[in-house]
Every structure is written in structure tokens, then in C-alpha cells.
Amino acid sequence: MEEPTTAEVGERLAAWAGRFNARFEALLVPSEPVPPIMVEAVRYAAASGGKRVRPYIVTRTCELCGGTEDDALPAAAALECVHAFSLVHDDLPAMDNDDFRRGRPTCHKAYGEAVAILAGDALVTLAFELLATRMKDPQKIVRAVTELARGAGWAGMIGGQTEDILGEKCAPDLERVRQIHRGKTARLFEAAGRLGAISAGADEAQTSAAAEFGHYLGLAFQIADDILDVTGSAQELGKAVAKDAQAGKQTYPAAVGLEESRRIARTFVDKAIGALRIFGPAADDLRALVRFVIDRKK
């Protein structure tokens, strides 16, 4: 099997996302009565427009470890709920204050701040409900809940977002940028790899490799995001550009310039691809995914 081109992997991811979206939306239907506006806001925030990179990693690492797409679905959906939750809260006026996301008004612009705060809260609790009720093996559920809670929590994504907010308007500092990226982005990508392995019942070596792949892909993804904020167009991105500089954010371009940022991104790409060695040629699409993530225009 030859490694697919960046364009091919982009198409493959989009096709997969279409299939995932249908199954994901079916999981966003409450089994008990929920205020209709809350259902709407949750589905608005979660149900469309994203690249679905995180659930794709869950699914593909699960398959590489011997599991099926069905095995991966609960964890893939749960992780996407957590991602959606983080975007809704991140976009709030008291946080990054963004009016647009994926080319549409952000959740609080569409439903008001109170409902948006609560929709984010609903998404994170729904994530754990999905793990506990849709995964089958109690041992796997315990490991998955632990991983998702830690990946999202105060030592993970939420901790990284805290550093991100605190770092605003401070002098750019490479060590700080590294810490922010590890927390706010790489930790949840690492969880994606590990959740895929857990869903498949993988051994220790496969689990570590999947987690390491996710970690470095996450670092590459976030540095690419930083670069796009400097070089991208608002039309392509579906959100405002140069927001980072305006907000005085800690970013790689601010700390080390564009060229050095690109060089560091390549080292993360190499490490992410290196982590896939254990999976052999079956992981070629993930190797291409790494390049896609770096080369993307949005």
C-alpha cells in the first residue's frame, strides 16, 4: 500500500467525517426529556462543520490495534463532545471572545451566553455518559473514563487553556508556549490515541505508541494553527485571523518567528510518524494525516 497524498487523505477524512457525523448525531439524542433549546445548542455546537480529526484518530488507532470502527464509536463520540465543549467555553466573551467558528456564529452568539455555558457543561457530562453506557467492557470503561477525565481536566486540556489565558499580554516565551500546547491541544490528541487503543483492548506497547503518535500530532496540529493565524485567510479558516497577535497570545510565531516555527513543526511531524513504526504500512493513512494537518489551509 502506498502512502496516500495530502489531497487524498483530506478527501478520505472528509468522507469518513460524513459517516461519523451521522452516527455521532444519533448519539446526541436524549433518552429523557431535555429543554429543546439545550438540545438545539448542544447539536449546534457538536454536530457539524469540524474536521473530526480527534475521533478519526480514536477510530484508526483502534483499528490498528485490532478493534473495529464500532468498538471505537463511543470513545470517538465522547472525545468529540469534550472537544466541542472546550470550543464553546473557549469562545465565550470572558475567554477568547470569538464571534465566529467554522464559518458560523459561535454558540453564545447563536443562543446567548447562559445557554452556551450550560451547553458546554452538558457536552462534557454527555461525554462520560456515552463512555459508561455505550462501551461494553467495564474494565475498558474505567480506563476510558480515567483517560478522558485526565486528558480534559486541570492537568490536561483545561489546565492548558488556563495557561493560555494567563499568558496573554505577557512577553512571548518558548517554554510557556510549549507548556500551553502540551496542555490545551496535545493532551487531548494523546487521549485520542490512547482511547483508540483502550477501545481495542490493545497491549501496552501499542497503547504507548498510539498515545505518543497522538501527542506529537497534537503538537504539530497546534503549531500549524498558530502559523495559520498569521498566514491564513479568514474566508478559508471560517474564523477571524491575526486574533492571536491582537490578543497577545503565547504562540510559536510570536516566540521564535515563522521560519523557526515551521522547523519545529517538522520535528513534531517526524516524531508523530516515528511513533507509528509499530503499526507498519497499515498506518500509512495516519502518516499522510500528519502531513495533511501541517499542510492544511484551515
Place this chain on the structure above:
Amino acid sequence: MEEPTTAEVGERLAAWAGRFNARFEALLVPSEPVPPIMVEAVRYAAASGGKRVRPYIVTRTCELCGGTEDDALPAAAALECVHAFSLVHDDLPAMDNDDFRRGRPTCHKAYGEAVAILAGDALVTLAFELLATRMKDPQKIVRAVTELARGAGWAGMIGGQTEDILGEKCAPDLERVRQIHRGKTARLFEAAGRLGAISAGADEAQTSAAAEFGHYLGLAFQIADDILDVTGSAQELGKAVAKDAQAGKQTYPAAVGLEESRRIARTFVDKAIGALRIFGPAADDLRALVRFVIDRKK
């Protein structure tokens, strides 16, 4: 054993809360690095001042079902994290906009809105981490995660908070008040009873009784809260009074007046006490707790 007086149960709860607080705070120590301000904000929001009624219910229903205080601790702590999370987000300017809670500045007044939003988020993820890592039996963990996620989620507490916000400035409506109280308060009290039973490995009859007790205690608790907002003093409550009327909240006093509110509260008290029949005289302190919750001044 004679049923303790209201004063005695108040003292007993306070003494128990002191012991619980020490064990709870010990669980609010991160195992991996966390931004120091996040640790502070989480501990500020969670670690002191509350009555600890919910974890007390978890603990006592666990004991009544044959478990120990140790068996109950992870679920008791997790539930209190969820409660603290809900208060932090509830107090935000876009929600109830409260400056004081338990006689101190609210979390966003002390740490700023961004950190408060994230501290709430950290508390809810920590709740699930505590269940998954501190409870022992995987079967129990799965049931506990399911119960906590549903109790807190869009069909539970978060759904009730949504109805609460949406109901502001609308004409008082008894059916709406009942729905709000069921969601925003009674559902988590019900979860407290059920989590205690799950922690003990209780049978179906005990579990249902514990959940029913929690449900009606929660309804009684919230109606007492509504009444206190009308009749209480800010000094005793440690927060502003008459806030509900000012905000145009859906409350029992607004919908049916004070006297009828008190009468309905007594029916909830009777039902909560009735649900305890299965546990015999061993549950006398919980019977007294129901009266304490109704008679309290804060």
C-alpha cells in the same frame, strides 16, 4: 434510638462535614502539574463553607445499605465536585450574576471570569476522575459514572438550570416551577441517594428507596431555599436575599404564595421520610435531616 432533634442533627452534620472536608481536600490535590491559580480556584470553590448535605446523603445511604464511610468517599467527593461546579457556573455574570456565596466573594469575583469558567470545568472532570480512580469495583464505577453523568447532565441538573434561566421574567407557573426544581436540585439529590446505594452494592429495593428519599429531600430543600430567599436575612444566608423576585425567577412563593409553599414543602418532607421506611430506625438521623433542611435559617 430516638430521633435526634433538629439542633442535634445540625450539630451532627457540621461535625461530619468537618471530617469530610479534610478527606475531600486531600482528594483535591493534583497528581500531575496544574497551573497554581487553577488549583487555588478549584479548592476555593470546593473546599469549604458548604453544608455538605449531598455527600452526607451519599455516605449515610451507603451505610444504611451495608457499606462503610470509606466505600462512600469517592462518590461523595465526586458529587460535591459536581455541586461546586454548578455553583461556580451558576454565579457567573451571564447566569445568576451573584457576587457572594457562603459569605465570601464568588469564584469569578475572586479569580476572574475566565478562571472561574475553567475551574468549574475542572471540577466536573475531576468528579469523573475520582469515580474512575478511587472506587474499587469496575461494575460499581460504571453504574456510578452513568448515574452522575445523567444526574448532572442535560436531562438532569444542567437541564434544570437551563429551564431556570429561560423561566426568568415569565409569569410564575407552578408546573414550570416543579420542572425546574426536579431538574436543578432534586435530580442531584436523587443521585446522592443512588450513589450511596451503588457504593454499598445495595439491592434494587434499597437503591430505589435511597433514590426516592434523595428526590423528595431535594424538592423539600429547594422549596425551603425559595422560602428563605423571601424570609431570610442576608447575614444569616451569607448571600443576597430577595434575589429571586428581583430576577423574576420561577419559585414556589411566586407561583403559589408563602403559605401554600410551606404546605407543599411538608408533603415533600412526608414523602422523603416515607421513603426511609425500608431502613428502619437506623435512618432516624436522615429523618431528622429532612426536618433540619426545612427548618434551617441558611
